[in-house]
Amino acid sequence: MIKPIIDWLVYDILKMGHGSLFSEALNFFLYDAVKIFFLLTVIIFVVAIIRTFFSPERTRAILSKSQGYWGNVFAALLGIMTPFCSCSAVPLFLGFLEAGVPLGVTFSFLVASPMINEVALIMLWGLFGWKISLIYIGSGLAIAIFSGLVIGRLKVEELVEHFDHKKQTCCTQSTGVTFNDRIAYAKGYTRDLLKSIWMYVIIGIGLGAWIHGYVPADFLAKVAGRGNWFAVPLTTLIGIPLYSNAAGVIPLVSALTEKGVAMGTALSFMMAVTALSLPEFIILRKAMKLKLLIIFASVVGIGIIFTGYLFNLILK
């Protein structure tokens, strides 16, 4: 529905000829921008309403009761639903542990929460299609569950700092939430989130459109195609410092896959961008000894690299 309107605008109103590099890039940019912002607004709003049913307190209560492997599975699933900002990583982490949620389960949550979020999923869906976004969710969940299980097995509880078992749940005021409260929350949340990411999205789509129009096809096939084995670990490493720009990185990666970057490589890069973030590590250092932080990053990193190779093998 959007496509004909954009075509009409670019080719008829602005009188740009078909096939010129600039008109193709502009058409691509407008189409993606309209589509993505429409999806972002609608879906962030819906997800925000669903989120009001899964407060961190409730999530924690569910997780402290679940047994064995199920704990990790639930933690990864609930990680999708819980609002997460890296500045809350530490209180969330310690709050879970103090309520008796096992360390491994807490890690499953900590990995899934930033990696599988609605912004990343919308961008993937809008730019890569639903298949790739399902693959992203599936392998994201697998990595979160796997990392939590591994860290749980390692018995590294003594590497957590500021952690004392005395539990204090004295002071939280729980108030009844009405449907109107949920709508109001979702409106505010959607507005704030859009406000903080719109520029990255525009820049990302803009660069993507430029690459789409001006960079020759197969330009990157040699460097980052399926034949190059070190592309996956290298792009994973590059992804680590790029966290806050996830919204801008995905359109860029989308354009790069057209120019020969293999799909598995692209997936592992996007996962590294969202799941492994330097600012989050710096904040988490307040609650974890460096050794635990390194274990955390390595286990998740290995999971991401494995996923990259796997999908380079099976996806064409």
Place this chain on the structure above:
Amino acid sequence: MKIEILGVGCPKCKQLTANAEIAVKELNINAEISKVTDIGKITEYDVMITPAVVVDGVVVSTGKVLSKDEIKEILVK
């Protein structure tokens, strides 16, 4: 009255502190605003999503940058 703003120094906490200061000034009440950045203290209040607001030892809001009007509403209660 004692108002504490809990958070690990993110931009949202600064915004919230500023809003609280305006609210207190406009209400013209005697309140002391302090920022709590110590992780141990934040977890003692059992707060998991920052920024959070604590008034006289009671957590009144978590994970939200309240506007000055919203803060006023809480303080008046």
